[in-house]
Structure formats: structure tokens, C-alpha cells
Amino acid sequence: xxxxxxxxxxxxxxxxxxxxxxxxxxxxxxxxxxxxxxxxxxxxxxxxxxxxxxxxxxxxxxxxxxxxxxxxxxxxxxxxxxxxxxxxxxxxxxxxxxxxxxxxxxxxxxxxxxxxxxxxxxxxxxxxxxxxxxxxxxxxxxxxxxxxxxxxxxxxxxxxxxxxxxx
Amino acid sequence: xxxxxxxxxxxxxxxxxxxxxxxxxxxxxxxxxxxxxxxxxxxxxxxxxxxxxxxxxxxxxxxxxxxxxxxxxxxxxxxxxxxxxxxxxxxxxxxxxxxxxxxxxxxxxxxxxxxxxxxxxxxxxxxxxxxxxxxxxxxxxxxxxxxxxxxxxxxxxxxxxxxxxxxxxxxxxxxxxxxxxxxxxxxxxxxxxxxxxxxxxxxxxxxxxxxxxxxxxxxxxxxxxxxxxxxxxxxxxxxxxxxxxxxxxxxxxxxxxxxxxxxxxxxxxxxxxxxxxxxxxxxxxxxxxxxxxxxxxxxxxxxxxxxxxxxxxxxxxxx
Numbered sequence: 194x195x196x197x198x199x200x201x202x203x204x205x206x207x208x209x210x211x212x213x214x215x216x217x218x219x220x221x222x223x224x225x226x227x228x229x230x231x232x233x234x235x236x237x238x239x240x241x242x243x244x245x246x247x248x249x250x251x252x253x254x255x256x257x258x259x260x261x262x263x264x265x266x267x268x269x270x271x272x273x274x275x276x277x278x279x280x281x282x283x284x285x286x287x288x289x290x291x292x293x294x295x296x297x298x299x300x301x302x303x304x305x306x307x308x309x310x311x312x313x314x315x316x317x318x319x320x321x322x323x324x325x326x327x328x329x330x331x332x333x334x335x336x337x338x339x340x341x342x343x344x345x346x347x348x349x350x351x352x353x354x355x356x357x358x359x360x
Numbered sequence: 361x362x363x364x365x366x367x368x369x370x371x372x373x374x375x376x377x378x379x380x381x382x383x384x385x386x387x388x389x390x391x392x393x394x395x396x397x398x399x400x401x402x403x404x405x406x407x408x409x410x411x412x413x414x415x416x417x418x419x420x421x422x423x424x425x426x427x428x429x430x431x432x433x434x435x436x437x438x439x440x441x442x443x444x445x446x447x448x449x450x451x452x453x454x455x456x457x458x459x460x461x462x463x464x465x466x467x468x469x470x471x472x473x474x475x476x477x478x479x480x481x482x483x484x485x486x487x488x489x490x491x492x493x494x495x496x497x498x499x500x501x502x503x504x505x506x507x508x509x510x511x512x513x514x515x516x517x518x519x520x521x522x523x524x525x526x527x528x529x530x531x532x533x534x535x536x537x538x539x540x541x542x543x544x545x546x547x548x549x550x551x552x553x554x555x556x557x558x559x560x561x562x563x564x565x566x567x568x569x570x571x572x573x574x575x576x577x578x579x580x581x582x583x584x585x586x587x588x589x590x591x592x593x594x595x596x597x598x599x600x601x602x603x604x605x606x607x608x609x610x611x612x613x614x615x616x617x618x619x620x621x622x623x624x625x626x627x628x629x630x631x632x633x634x635x636x637x638x639x640x641x642x643x644x645x646x647x648x649x650x651x652x653x654x655x656x657x658x659x660x661x662x663x664x665x666x667x668x669x670x671x672x673x674x675x676x677x678x679x
Contacts, residue, residue, distance in 0.1 A: 263678025304408035
């Protein structure tokens with residue numbers, strides 16, 4: 194098996210945590226996007242000492258490719274267990290690419306209420322944006338060929354890793 | 361033909377294109393609908409009870425037979441998916457002027473319909489419509505004759521799974537007028553597909569279909585015997601308006617032998633749940649103390665019905 198050419202996800206998470214620490218408080222509304230973003234948000238929620246319960250989003254009902262691709266199987270439930278109104282929200286996702294997922298996530302959040310602000314944290318920014326969206330906190334930026342995908346995986350010991358998938 | 365000839369609800373990729381009956385649908389498709397519905401349940405607790413999935417789509421409620429609850433829950437479900445809903449009570453419009461069903465449907469299709477929700481007194485009417493619409497139109501059976509009521513069957517499965525979990529450990533009783541019930545047929549097919557090992561049907565001989573045991577169910581004429589140790593009691597409505605006498609001496613006698621009362625329910629497991637598709641005939645098939653009692657999940661059924669119909673519509677629209 195060839196060596197994994199991607200950086201270590203645990204190290205990226207550590208630097209992402211350091212970047213977020215000065216700006217995040219116990220009342221920050223942390224919201225992970227299923228599935229990789231939720232794994233990251235669970236870890237950040239703990240290490241940053243956030244007391245507001247963790248929110249999760251599955252943006253399947255808000256995607257802009259529904260009419261072309263239909264509804265994904267295994268849709269998870271969205272759950273925002275705190276009051277969005279007036280809350281400083283940070284959306285967490287594993288890989289930031291076209292920005293379409295984040296657009297969908299912001300639309301869904303507004304159906305729960307009016308947040309004071311929304312910021313974005315991503316473990317990896319792979320470029321290739323198709324919308325005017327950028328991350329506020331990034332673990333690492335890297336370039337990946339258009340046909341390839343970066344996937345976050347989690348093993349039985351909750352250890353995170355990045356995998357390159359050829360399209 | 362772009363539909364699967366063996367099962368005309370599925371497209372060539374085995375995906376659901378119409379929902380006409382639960383008979384012959386793979387367990388995987390049923391589970392996909394139930395799982396998707398779970399995700400829709402939470403939406404109704406938000407400030408904005410809507411998602412944009414069917415924005416710009418036109419959903420036609422085509423009710424050739426009167427219905428309040430089913431039509432309303434389909435309407436709410438479509439609206440929560442941001443579709444535009446048009447309600448047509450056809451028994452009082454064109455049909456009375458002599459237009460055929462297919463002409464009615466062709467005219468509505470020309471008005472750019474995307475989905476038809478069909479309720480009809482004749483078994484098979486939704487199939488006829490599904491065969492004659494264009495490939496971009498989806499048809500959902502909202503109850504046809506004595507044949508099928510698939511979304512009711514699905515919401516019952518959702519309710520059972522919500523309270524009881526795994527189907528493979530359950531003993532389920534279906535009680536009452538099975539003969540006239542499209543709901544019972546849909547329930548039996550869904551329970552069988554999902555692996556329920558013991559399905560009992562309970563009713564008087566005159567209200568059970570001939571050879572109903574061929575569907576893989578146990579038959580009980582004695583309700584007390586049939587309810588023994590069941591986990592789930594699914595009551596059926598006594599279809600008064602379909603009975604032209606003869607099958608039953610009286611509603612009172614039916615209540616005595618087949619009405620669900622507290623003392624009969626005590627024979628089921630202590631944590632058994634009671635379902636009813638509505639509308640209920642209190643004091644005929646079910647006693648008020650049971651209908652309103654702690655084991656009744658009749659109102660949650662209605663709530664889950666909206667999520668199930670949202671799931672079915674969004675899965676069909678995406679396939």
C-alpha cells in the first residue's frame with residue numbers, strides 16, 4: 194500500500210483547534226455537518242470547552258442538486274438543540290470545496306431562527322469554489338485534482354484520517 | 361417501456377417511481393422510506409416548518425372518493441416540502457359531467473402537474489393513471505377500493521418501529537373488518553416484508569377474506585384468543601358505509617365480540633400498543649377508554665403520517 198500522501202488529520206485538527214480557541218466561547222453555537230463535520234465538531238466541542246449543546250445538520254433537504262441526483266439514501270436528522278436566535282454560530286465541515294454544502298447549511302440554519310453571526314471552520318480547504326464562500330478557520334489548504342475526493346474517516350478508536358479517493 | 365414490467369412502481373434502476381402498493385416492494389425500499397421519514401419528523405418542531413425540496417412542483421390531490429384526514433395530511437406534507445398543492449374533489453366536478461378518469465388526468469397533466477395523489481373507490485385506478493401519465497409524473501395511491509393504502513401501511517410501520525423497534529421479534533394482531541380493508545392488506549404486506557414472524561387477523565368469518573391465511577397470517581375468530589400476548593394491536597374501522605347489511609347482525613353485536621375494550625386489551629402484553637387508522641367508530645370497534653388510554657398511539661400515527669408522506673413524495677420526486 195502506498196504511503197498516504199495526505200497530512201495527518203489529527204494534527205490538522207489540533208491546529209484548527211488552536212486557531213478557533215481565541216474566538217470561541219462557552220456560548221458559541223457549534224454545528225457539525227454530517228458525517229465528517231459532526232465527528233470534528235464533537236472533538237472541538239469537547240476540547241474548546243463549549244457548554245451550549247452541539248448541533249448537527251444533514252443538508253440533504255437543502256441541496257441544489259436534488260433535481261439532478263434525487264434524495265441521498267441514509268439521510269440523517271438535523272438537530273439544533275439550542276436557540277439559534279442571536280447566537281454566534283460556527284459551522285464545522287471536513288472538506289471545503291465548491292461551497293454548495295455550506296450554502297445549503299446556512300439556508301437550513303435560518304429556518305431555525307436568526308443567528309447573530311455564522312462563521313465556518315473546515316479541516317481542509319481544497320479550493321475549487323463555485324460560490325462566494327470562504328472559511329474563517331482552516332486546518333490546512335491543499336490542492337487536489339478535480340476528479341479526486343478527500344474523505345475523512347474515523348476508526349474504532351475515534352482516530353481521524355484523510356483518504357484520497359480517485360473519482 | 362421505461363418502467364419495470366414486473367413491478368410498474370419501479371423504474372429500470374429498481375428505484376421507486378410511483379407508490380401504488382406495498383406488495384412486492386423490497387425491504388430496502390421500505391426501510392429507506394422509514395429512515396427518511398425520521399429525518400422529516402424534526403422539521404415540524406422548528407420555527408420554519410418547511411424545506412425547499414419540492415419548490416416549484418405542482419402536486420394534485422385527486423380525490424374521487426371523500427377523505428378528510430388523508431387528503432389533509434398529504435396537503436400538509438406537500439406544503440412542508442414547499443410544493444404547490446391543488447385539491448380536487450372529483451366526485452363533485454367533471455365526473456358528474458361525464459368526463460372519464462383518464463381525460464381528467466390528461467387535462468391536469470397539461471396544466472404541468474408533477475405529482476398525482478389518487479384516492480378512488482375502484483381498486484386499480486391509480487395503476488390505470490400511472491400507466492397513462494408521462495415519464496416525469498409521479499403517482500401516489502392514497503387508497504384504492506379494497507386493494508391498497510400504502511402510505512397508511514407505511515405510517516403504521518413507522519409507528520410500530522418507533523415504539524417497538526425490531527419487527528423480527530413482534531407478534532401483531534389486525535382486528536376487525538379485514539374484508540373491506542385496503543389498510544389491512546397494506547399492513548400485512550409491509551409486516552411480512554419487514555420480517556414480522558407472527559401476524560394474526562381477528563374478525564368474524566363474514567368480515568375475513570376467503571383464504572386470507574394464504575397471505576401468511578394466522579386466523580382467529582375469537583378475539584380473546586387472538587389477542588393473547590401480542591405486542592401490537594392494529595384495529596380497523598368498521599366500514600359502515602360499504603356494508604349493505606347481511607354481513608353483521610348489528611354494530612352492537614360486533615362491539616360485544618370484536619370491539620377493543622380494556623378487558624380484552626389486558627390479554628395482550630402489558631406494554632402492547634394500539635393503532636387505528638381513523639376515523640374511529642367509538643363504541644363499535646374500539647372503546648373510548650382504550651382509544652384515549654395509555655396504550656393508544658392513534659394520535660402519534662397521524663403526526664408520523666405527515667413525515668411518511670413527505671418522505672414518499674421527496675423520494676419519488678428525486679427518482
